[in-house]
Amino acid sequence: MAIEIERRPLIVERTEVKRYSASARVNHWITAICFVLLTLSGLALFHPSLFFLTDLFGGGANTRAFHPWIGVVLVASFSVLFVRFWRLNLWNRDDTRWMTQIGDVVKGEEEHLPELGKYNAGQKMVFWGTSLLLIVLLASGLVIWDQYFHGLVSINVNRLAALTHSLAAIGAILIIIVHIYAGIWVKGTVRAMTQGRVTGGWAWRHHRKWLRSEVKDEGDH
Amino acid sequence: MASYQSLDIKRRSASTSTPPTVRSTGLEVAKLIDVSKCIGCKACQSACLEWNNLKEEVGVNTGVYDNPHDLTPNSWTLMRFSEWDNPDNGNFEWLIRKDGCMHCADPGCLKACPSPGAIVQYTNGIVDFVSENCIGCAYCVKGCPFNIPRISQVDRKAYKCTLCSDRVSVGMGPACAKACPTAAIMFGTKEDMKDQAAQRIVDLKSRGFANAGLYDPQGVGGTHVMYVLHHLDKPEIYAGLPKDPQISPLVSAWKGGAKLLALGAIAFAAVGAFFHHTIVGPNRVTDTDEANAADLAEEANGAEPTPETRTL
Numbered sequence: 102m103a104i105e106i107e108r109r110p111l112i113v114e115r116t117e118v119k120r121y122s123a124s125a126r127v128n129h130w131i132t133a134i135c136f137v138l139l140t141l142s143g144l145a146l147f148h149p150s151l152f153f154l155t156d157l158f159g160g161g162a163n164t165r166a167f168h169p170w171i172g173v174v175l176v177a178s179f180s181v182l183f184v185r186f187w188r189l190n191l192w193n194r195d196d197t198r199w200m201t202q203i204g205d206v207v208k209g210e211e212e213h214l215p216e217l218g219k220y221n222a223g224q225k226m227v228f229w230g231t232s233l234l235l236i237v238l239l240a241s242g243l244v245i246w247d248q249y250f251h252g253l254v255s256i257n258v259n260r261l262a263a264l265t266h267s268l269a270a271i272g273a274i275l276i277i278i279v280h281i282y283a284g285i286w287v288k289g290t291v292r293a294m295t296q297g298r299v300t301g302g303w304a305w306r307h308h309r310k311w312l313r314s315e316v317k318d319e320g321d322h
Numbered sequence: 323m324a325s326y327q328s329l330d331i332k333r334r335s336a337s338t339s340t341p342p343t344v345r346s347t348g349l350e351v352a353k354l355i356d357v358s359k360c361i362g363c364k365a366c367q368s369a370c371l372e373w374n375n376l377k378e379e380v381g382v383n384t385g386v387y388d389n390p391h392d393l394t395p396n397s398w399t400l401m402r403f404s405e406w407d408n409p410d411n412g413n414f415e416w417l418i419r420k421d422g423c424m425h426c427a428d429p430g431c432l433k434a435c436p437s438p439g440a441i442v443q444y445t446n447g448i449v450d451f452v453s454e455n456c457i458g459c460a461y462c463v464k465g466c467p468f469n470i471p472r473i474s475q476v477d478r479k480a481y482k483c484t485l486c487s488d489r490v491s492v493g494m495g496p497a498c499a500k501a502c503p504t505a506a507i508m509f510g511t512k513e514d515m516k517d518q519a520a521q522r523i524v525d526l527k528s529r530g531f532a533n534a535g536l537y538d539p540q541g542v543g544g545t546h547v548m549y550v551l552h553h554l555d556k557p558e559i560y561a562g563l564p565k566d567p568q569i570s571p572l573v574s575a576w577k578g579g580a581k582l583l584a585l586g587a588i589a590f591a592a593v594g595a596f597f598h599h600t601i602v603g604p605n606r607v608t609d610t611d612e613a614n615a616a617d618l619a620e621e622a623n624g625a626e627p628t629p630e631t632r633t634l
Contacts, residue, residue: 113609113612113613114612114613114616114617115612115616116612116615116616116619146436146457146459147436147581147584147585148581148582148585149336149337149338149436149438150338151585152336152436152437152438155457160457161436161437161455161457162456162457162458162478164457165457165458165459166458166478207598207602208602209602209603209605211605245460245464247458247459247460247463247473248458248478251460251473256463256464256469257570257572259463259464260464260570260572260573260576261572263461263464263572263573263576264572264573264575264576267576267581267584268584271584271587271588274588275587275588275591278588278591278592278595279591279595282595282598282599285595285599286595286598286599286602286604286605287605288604288605288606288607289606289607300607300612300615301611301612301615301616301618301619302607302608302609302611302612302613302614302615303607303611304615305607305611305612305614305615305618306607306608306611312615312618313618316618316619316622317622319619319622319623
């Protein structure tokens with residue numbers, strides 16, 4: 102049928118659940134801003150057709166000088182995020198099941214999926230993938246930070262580091278695209294990071310196990 | 323330095339546009355360094371400093387003749403002294419090689435450089451750094467198979483031998499060649515220098531250097547600075563001159579066509595996400611979800627749920 106009729110109840114009950122503290126939100130957005138700046142400045146030096154992006158940073162030499170420092174800030178900021186969230190991102194059996202039903206996930210048919218805790222398997226993979234790639238990016242980035250670490254490693258290791266840094270960066274950018282798109286696609290998600298709270302319905306739909314535990318904690322008080 | 327006009331540019335770093343080809347390329351130039359004629363006087367080093375108005379710091383003697391100890395942002399050429407016992411005849415040989423940019427036909431520095439026009443190759447074969455475009459990233463150092471470019475800690479620019487492109491552009495030879503008292507450094511067209519080298523090699527062979535030959539490594543497409551070596555079979559004995567220099571495969575992989583593949587993957591992911599949204603539509607929370615959540619909360623604390631918003 103082409104026309105769908107939706108009958109809404111007169112009164113919709115709405116609840117709100119706290120998802121991120123103010124400090125977690127600030128922490129996240131510092132990391133995110135650094136990531137965007139690193140992507141722009143990194144891609145500027147990655148391919149000649151994107152060199153024009155150096156204009157955003159005041160020219161090529163400035164871009165070269167700023168990029169590693171922004172990286173240092175990002176790693177510091179992400180380290181705090183890591184400490185906050187690593188425990189919640191440990192893999193469990195529901196995540197494996199979620200992965201096997203990835204078809205339902207991309208179709209948005211979440212009623213077929215297991216009830217989930219604070220994070221689903223996709224979010225966990227974004228978390229661990231980013232963590233891993235940031236270690237690689239940090240290590241390879243320090244080595245090719247010629248201004249301060251010139252001659253730290255042999256020239257061949259240096260060349261390998263440049264190649265590795267590029268590959269890891271591409272991987273990280275791909276992961277972030279997934280991360281950003283998931284936030285856009287799943288409505289009501291972005292407010293978790295901008296306001297700290299999500300609706301109960303959002304939690305019920307996407308992270309029911311987490312909602313149950315939040316409600317239970319509330320009841321215990 | 324940029325002493326030529328754009329019509330003379332054959333290749334330009336980090337540039338995808340085609341260089342001008344309408345003018346015939348003319349002659350390729352080359353510097354021929356005849357190691358067998360070098361007496362180690364360092365006049366070439368002095369001439370280089372003088373012509374380019376460079377000042378090298380006063381260093382410390384560590385018991386070898388090399389002075390300074392390595393190429394620096396101020397010393398674009400350096401005599402490297404090697405002492406070698408020839409196992410075939412027991413002779414002690416003092417091998418003195420004038421080190422500096424080789425001006426490769428396939429320059430690794432240019433290939434690695436991310437800044438458009440910071441490194442150019444002229445139609446005559448000279449590879450030149452255009453300092454105003456240099457961003458100081460040191461990628462040229464990674465690209466170079468001969469370990470030549472040096473980055474200044476003062477101004478973060480890369481420096482190396484220009485083959486006196488400013489002198490050559492007005493019909494003069496490089497300062498080092500002019501200063502050399504034994505004509506161990508010669509300058510001319512690449513063909514003439516090869517002919518000159520061939521004569522020298524015949525002479526050296528007649529005097530017992532059976533492996534004498536011209537160092538013009540084809541792994542980098544040949545060079546515009548060439549050596550006559552008494553022992554071409556063992557270039558490493560000349561202070562580590564590489565036997566078969568090539569742009570590192572790591573640099574080729576880093577700077578190769580895979581870059582477009584990577585950008586393609588990023589574009590594919592972004593476009594793919596857009597079309598996913600177009601096909602599947604937004605993943606929305608339904609009123610039923612909200613009601614279920616409210617019921618859950620109500621159940622847990624036994625209180626009346628407070629509706630925040632009303633939708634009619």
